[in-house]
Structure formats: C-alpha cells, structure tokens
Amino acid sequence: MAYEGVRDRNSIIAFPQASDLLLRAFPGRFRRAFDGALVEIDARPISVKRRSEDQLRFGLQFDLPPLGTKATRFHFAASHTVLIKSDAVLTSTFAPIDLLGSNALGIGGETSPRHVGDVSLDYAERGLGIRLTGRYEGVSSLDLLDDSTPNKVRFAPLATFDTRLFIEGHRLLPDIPWLKGARLSATIVNITNAQQDARDPQGATPLRYQPAYRDPKGRSFALEFRKRF
Numbered sequence: 001m002a003y004e005g006v007r008d009r010n011s012i013i014a015f016p017q018a019s020d021l022l023l024r025a026f027p028g029r030f031r032r033a034f035d036g037a038l039v040e041i042d043a044r045p046i047s048v049k050r051r052s053e054d055q056l057r058f059g060l061q062f063d064l065p066p067l068g069t070k071a072t073r074f075h076f077a078a079s080h081t082v083l084i085k086s087d088a089v090l091t092s093t094f095a096p097i098d099l100l101g102s103n104a105l106g107i108g109g110e111t112s113p114r115h116v117g118d119v120s121l122d123y124a125e126r127g128l129g130i131r132l133t134g135r136y137e138g139v140s141s142l143d144l145l146d147d148s149t150p151n152k153v154r155f156a157p158l159a160t161f162d163t164r165l166f167i168e169g170h171r172l173l174p175d176i177p178w179l180k181g182a183r184l185s186a187t188i189v190n191i192t193n194a195q196q197d198a199r200d201p202q203g204a205t206p207l208r209y210q211p212a213y214r215d216p217k218g219r220s221f222a223l224e225f226r227k228r229f
Contacts (some may be wrong), residue, residue: 001058008051015043018206019095019105019143025090050089057081058120073129075122084116104142111140111155127168134161137196144206153206156197162189169227181228186221193219 015029016022018041023030029041059079066072086099097105099112115138122131140155164187169179195218198209207213 001056004055004057006051006053009049011048011051012045013048014045015041016105017142017144021105021143022090025094033200046090048088049092051087053086054084055081056084071127072125073122074126076120078119079117079119081116083112083116088111100140104140106142111142113138113140113155113157127171129166130167132161133163135161144200151200151206153198153200153209155209156199158194158196160194161191162187163191165190183226185224185226187224188219190215190219 018030026046029042029046030038031042031052033039059077059177064074086101088105089096089097096214097171100114104111115136117134117136119134120131121127121133123129131137136159137157139157142153142155144151144153165187166183166185169182169184172184173179195211195215198205200206
C-alpha cells in the first residue's frame with residue numbers, strides 16, 4: 001500500500017476545455033458578440049495558483065519459483081489506485097474546484113477518474129513467453145461550455161487489454177544456426193477495440209470526445225523481429 005500527495009503552486013498548464021467555471025475565473029479570455037454569442041476564446045496557457053492531489057494505491061504481487069528449471073518464470077500483479085482528492089484553485093479570488101466532482105474541468109484536456117485498476121500476467125519458459133495486461137478506468141465527468149451553454153459530459157468506465165507473445169529463434173526452428181539470438185514478437189494493443197463512451201445529458205457525444213478523435217488507432221497489431229549479432 002502506498003500514499004502519494006502532490007502539491008503544485010503557480011504551475012503553467014494548457015488552457016482547458018471551455019467551461020462555465022473557466023469563463024467566470026478568466027472572463028477576459030472570452031469574447032462575445034453584441035447578441036451575447038461566444039465568438040472567440042483566448043486559449044493561451046494559464047497559470048494555476050494551486051493544485052493538490054491525494055491518492056492511495058494498494059495491490060498484490062505473486063511470483064512463482066522456477067519449476068524444474070531456472071528458465072521458467074511466472075509473475076502476477078494487480079493494483080487499484082483510488083484518487084482520494086483532486087482540486088485546483090485557478091485564481092486567488094476563486095474558490096477551489098473539485099476535479100472529481102460534477103463541476104470538474106479538464107486539466108490537460110482529460111478527465112480524472114476516481115478509480116484506476118491495473119493487472120498484469122507474465123509467463124516465460126525456455127525461449128517462449130506471453131504477457132497479458134489490463135487497465136480499468138472508472139466513471140468521470142467534465143463541465144464544458146457548449147455554444148455558450150454549460151454542458152456536463154459523463155465518461156463511461158473503460159477497460160482495455162493488451163497482450164505480447166514472443167518466441168526465441170532457437171525454439172522456433174532449432175536446426176537453423178542463424179536464428180540463434182533472434183526473437184519474434186507479436187503485440188496486440190487494445191484486444192477488444194474498446195473505446196470510451198462520452199455523453200452529454202441529451203445523449204450526444206461532443207465532437208472532440210468522439211472515438212475517431214480520442215482514439216483513432218483503436219486496436220493495433222504489430223510483429224517484431226530482432227537478431228543479436
């Protein structure tokens with residue numbers, strides 16, 4: 001189990017996605033037309049007076065001793081991180097903003113889920129191995145400004161899984177001398193092609209949070225061949 005607390009003062013960050021809170025904290029960054037319509041946003045970086053974050057991480061790890069040979073290895077690890085508190089004070093005259101609450105704004109353009117889980121499983125034996133990893137991010141939300149109207153967007157939980165398999169050249173084709181010291185690997189990222197769903201109260205997905213923009217690659221597959229000389 002581990003506890004981590006972070007305190008930042010006067011840090012420079014990219015201008016977050018426009019929100020009602022941001023408009024009230026930096027009114028000079030927003031320009032409106034005579035009819036009140038929002039026509040321009042000054043998106044230069046801003047200085048945040050204070051940011052604080054407290055998180056608790058706990059987990060387990062299991063390693064199996066070699067079974068009959070030192071070349072055999074089994075490893076399992078799982079962890080759960082709970083973001084206990086995350087807030088920001090934008091200016092000296094503005095109240096703290098709960099970055100985990102319904103009025104959260106996106107520092108760095110992304111949300112801050114309260115719960116994050118990670119799991120990994122490794123097995124290797126005499127030049128052959130596999131690694132499986134998974135990650136879970138809990139529900140989160142952002143308070144956005146859409147056409148001058150406050151709009152809360154909810155991000156659904158997301159679970160992704162990756163895998164990597166490898167085989168040494170001598171295990172694949174032991175009778176071919178030049179394959180000694182070679183390794184063939186196959187990696188699949190985001191096996192299930194999972195993409196996070198983001199919806200506003202009307203059930204629509206804002207343009208910048210549509211899957212094609214947030215994760216255009218989706219599931220990917222890669223082959224790698226390496227040879228030591």
